[in-house]
Amino acid sequence: MRRAAAWTLAIWLALMALAGLVAARASYVADLSAFLPSAPTPGQRVLMEQLRNGATARVLLIGVRGGEPAARAEASRRLAARLRQSGAFDAVHNGETGGPEQQALGRLLFERRYLLSPAVDAARFQPEGLRAGIDETLSLLGTPAGAMIKPILMRDPTGETVRMAEAMLPAVAPRVEDGVWVSRREPRALLVATTRADGDDLDAQAAAQQQVRAAFAAVAPQAGPGLQLELSGPGVFAVESRTLIHAEVDRLAKAGGAVMLVLLLIAFGRPQALLLAALPVGAGVLAGIVAVDLLTGTVHGLTLGFGTTLIGEAVDYGIYYLIQARALGAAGWRRQHWPTVRLGLLTSLAGFAALAFSGFAGLVQLGLFSISGLVAATLTTRFVLPVLAPQGSPGLGLRGPLGRATGRLAGALPRLARPLALLAAGAALWLALQPSPWRGTLAALSPVPAEAMALDASLREDLGAAEAGVLVAIEAPDEAQALQRAEQAGARLEALVQAGVLAGYDSPAQRLPSPSTQLARRAALPEAAALRQALAQATAGGPLPAGSLQAFVDDVQAQRRAPVLTRAGLAGTPLASALDAQLVAPRQAGAPWTALLSLRMTPAAAADPAAAARLDRALAGLPDTRVVRIQPELDAIYAGYLTQARWQAGLGALAVVALLAWHLRSGRRLARVLWPLAASGVLVLAGLTASGQPLGVLHLVGLLLVVAVGSNYALFFDHLAATSGTAPADGDDAQAGADLLASLLMANLTTVASFGLLATAQVPALAAVGQTVAPGALLALLLSAAFIRQPRRAAAV
Numbered sequence: 001m002r003r004a005a006a007w008t009l010a011i012w013l014a015l016m017a018l019a020g021l022v023a024a025r026a027s028y029v030a031d032l033s034a035f036l037p038s039a040p041t042p043g044q045r046v047l048m049e050q051l052r053n054g055a056t057a058r059v060l061l062i063g064v065r066g067g068e069p070a071a072r073a074e075a076s077r078r079l080a081a082r083l084r085q086s087g088a089f090d091a092v093h094n095g096e097t098g099g100p101e102q103q104a105l106g107r108l109l110f111e112r113r114y115l116l117s118p119a120v121d122a123a124r125f126q127p128e129g130l131r132a133g134i135d136e137t138l139s140l141l142g143t144p145a146g147a148m149i150k151p152i153l154m155r156d157p158t159g160e161t162v163r164m165a166e167a168m169l170p171a172v173a174p175r176v177e178d179g180v181w182v183s184r185r186e187p188r189a190l191l192v193a194t195t196r197a198d199g200d201d202l203d204a205q206a207a208a209q210q211q212v213r214a215a216f217a218a219v220a221p222q223a224g225p226g227l228q229l230e231l232s233g234p235g236v237f238a239v240e241s242r243t244l245i246h247a248e249v250d251r252l253a254k255a256g257g258a259v260m261l262v263l264l265l266i267a268f269g270r271p272q273a274l275l276l277a278a279l280p281v282g283a284g285v286l287a288g289i290v291a292v293d294l295l296t297g298t299v300h301g302l303t304l305g306f307g308t309t310l311i312g313e314a315v316d317y318g319i320y321y322l323i324q325a326r327a328l329g330a331a332g333w334r335r336q337h338w339p340t341v342r343l344g345l346l347t348s349l350a351g352f353a354a355l356a357f358s359g360f361a362g363l364v365q366l367g368l369f370s371i372s373g374l375v376a377a378t379l380t381t382r383f384v385l386p387v388l389a390p391q392g393s394p395g396l397g398l399r400g401p402l403g404r405a406t407g408r409l410a411g412a413l414p415r416l417a418r419p420l421a422l423l424a425a426g427a428a429l430w431l432a433l434q435p436s437p438w439r440g441t442l443a444a445l446s447p448v449p450a451e452a453m454a455l456d457a458s459l460r461e462d463l464g465a466a467e468a469g470v471l472v473a474i475e476a477p478d479e480a481q482a483l484q485r486a487e488q489a490g491a492r493l494e495a496l497v498q499a500g501v502l503a504g505y506d507s508p509a510q511r512l513p514s515p516s517t518q519l520a521r522r523a524a525l526p527e528a529a530a531l532r533q534a535l536a537q538a539t540a541g542g543p544l545p546a547g548s549l550q551a552f553v554d555d556v557q558a559q560r561r562a563p564v565l566t567r568a569g570l571a572g573t574p575l576a577s578a579l580d581a582q583l584v585a586p587r588q589a590g591a592p593w594t595a596l597l598s599l600r601m602t603p604a605a606a607a608d609p610a611a612a613a614r615l616d617r618a619l620a621g622l623p624d625t626r627v628v629r630i631q632p633e634l635d636a637i638y639a640g641y642l643t644q645a646r647w648q649a650g651l652g653a654l655a656v657v658a659l660l661a662w663h664l665r666s667g668r669r670l671a672r673v674l675w676p677l678a679a680s681g682v683l684v685l686a687g688l689t690a691s692g693q694p695l696g697v698l699h700l701v702g703l704l705l706v707v708a709v710g711s712n713y714a715l716f717f718d719h720l721a722a723t724s725g726t727a728p729a730d731g732d733d734a735q736a737g738a739d740l741l742a743s744l745l746m747a748n749l750t751t752v753a754s755f756g757l758l759a760t761a762q763v764p765a766l767a768a769v770g771q772t773v774a775p776g777a778l779l780a781l782l783l784s785a786a787f788i789r790q791p792r793r794a795a796a797v
Contacts, residue, residue: 056199069187076190102574287375341378472625501601502605535552582598677780752777
């Protein structure tokens with residue numbers, strides 16, 4: 001026996017050491033992509049790619065607030081220069097136009113202006129077209145644009161540089177003061193930086209954000225006093241979410257540990273019992289992390305936070321053994337109570353098993369964590385605790401009074417069974433008459449505070465980059481076809497702009513025309529002799545003599561031989577980051593290219609369903625083109641997420657019923673075990689609905705936990721009712737009954753306390769679990785005592 005015990009401990013310790021090593025090296029993430037579907041619709045796939053790896057996920061929005069305007073502008077220039085030199089960013093923009101990157105881009109675009117200008121066609125180089133272009137260019141000399149036009153007038157008399165710039169510039173741009181972008185309403189300079197790191201590489205995102213903070217700390221004192229840094233963007237949200245979740249997990253673990261310490265000292269009166277009761281908890285949490293990491297590759301922060309809730313149930317197993325084995329010993333406990341604990345475990349696993357087969361990675365992680373964690377906690381209780389404490393916990397503490405108090409409560413509560421049953425039935429009827437409370441949103445899973453969201457919206461508004469409500473997503477096998485299809489869609493969208501349905505749109509083809517369009521424009525460029533003849537007619541009697549425009553003729557001839565400009569040709573330029581957000585290259589072989597066109601609906605059209613139908617009709621027939629309405633798509637993702645979770649929870653509940661029916665083999669016993677579980681769930685659901693808060697997936701997971709925890713209470717009360725007779729009990733039986741009731745009360749107190757702490761979490765998703773399970777566990781114990789009537793002597797121990 002001693003050798004077997006030694007081997008048991010050695011194997012357990014080795015497994016825990018290995019699990020600790022894996023957990024320490026696990027990859028922890030906090031982005032919401034884990035809660036997106038694994039089999040998305042085409043529109044959802046577009047959004048998911050942007051959330052995970054799109055260029056927008058790599059954008060940092062930077063504000064320099066306070067101080068004097070000149071100080072803000074100087075800080076903006078110094079900060080942009082440092083960030084560009086750091087090598088951590090693909091691009092840094094702050095409105096400056098005289099830098100080396102901007103000058104290089106300007107030269108490149110100027111040299112290809114006849115391939116890029118939307119005004120270029122064969123008619124443009126006929127006498128009438130040349131005359132109109134020259135007259136329009138000359139008319140701009142007296143405008144603010146004249147300073148840019150005058151130096152290049154003899155090389156570009158038709159103003160193709162202006163036409164090209166008009167096509168490429170966004171419809172809404174930030175205000176420029178002192179050569180940098182500034183807010184129109186706030187004392188703030190603006191910058192936009194695009195990180196080299198992918199948006200889902202949180203460690204690299206955190207490092208890039210730290211570089212921004214360090215660079216600002218270095219330049220702010222040099223620029224002037226009173227300057228503050230503002231930082232936002234998807235990467236900032238992800239990093240801050242991870243930090244907040246880790247901080248909350250740490251806080252909850254410490255606070256929960258302190259509460260457990262007090263409660264277990266009350267129950268056992270000996271410190272060594274605390275370590276014993278903690279072993280199933282530690283084993284469960286480590287096993288959960290290892291299983292999720294090995295099977296899914298990452299551990300989501302919400303899953304890790306959910307691990308703190310495992311304390312509430314896993315500690316129950318240790319309490320059951322340490323108290324109940326006091327009178328029975330390890331062998332007696334295994335004989336009398338292990339079957340009940342094992343059945344409670346199986347019902348918990350049946351409830352959570354459905355989640356492990358979800359189409360959402362987040363639900364899969366929660367299911368895997370629960371299953372592996374509970375199995376490890378139960379096996380530790382079954383095999384390790386009997387070795388370390390064969391006679392249960394040393395010390396009595398207040399178990400005697402607790403057992404007697406629970407016995408009196410168990411004897412009194414059945415008198416309230418009828419009123420409680422009527423209350424539960426009334427709550428069920430009330431719920432049936434209410435609108436569905438299951439209306440949570442995907443955003444509710446995010447711990448990003450409202451202040452951070454407000455800052456992000458403010459920076460985006462200043463930059464003219466408010467979130468698009470509607471996208472047109474176009475897929476194609478290569479870059480050229482993606483741009484060509486974007487041009488075809490743009491032609492149809494332009495008609496909607498003219499009709500007042502759209503206020504405008506942004507397309508990658510506005511910045512980079514397709515190769516076929518560039519080739520058509522190149523083919524329209526005339527030979528030198530024909531161009532000189534047309535110029536002579538167009539300039540006759542005008543202020544620009546044809547003889548002074550030889551540089552224009554030479555440039556046209558040079559561009560007749562110029563290669564088309566591609567996305568690769570813009571790499572490293574300030575235009576590349578903007579283009580990357582709209583023209584998305586495939587991340588794996590065989591995947592399509594995607595062109596994204598963002599639409600700006602007019603206010604009237606945004607509120608008119610007929611306008612949406614008109615947009616769909618306008619784009620109908622274009623290959624691999626779909627309209628993506630972002631908020632409805634996100635709502636559809638979450639609705640599908642919630643619907644699947646509810647179906648899976650229902651299947652889990654059926655599995656629990658089938659398992660209990662197979663074990664109890666009595667319809668009467670099955671009904672009395674299920675009734676308190678159903679009633680507690682209904683009452684909790686009614687309370688949450690009455691509070692007015694929308695219920696989401698994590699509330700549903702909380703209800704599964706209520707069933708998992710409550711099934712143990714109901715089964716133990718059923719066991720006590722089934723094994724107790726009406727004859728007077730001897731001393732050992734009385735002590736065993738008292739210890740059983742004391743263990744149920746202590747297990748319930750630890751569960752309610754741990755989940756009550758979770759309800760205070762700043763992470764809404766974790767708080768939802770706590771708000772559901774804490775009252776549900778308490779109700780499950782009370783209703784089990786009320787509905788599972790005990791024989792007289794069992795209630796009096």
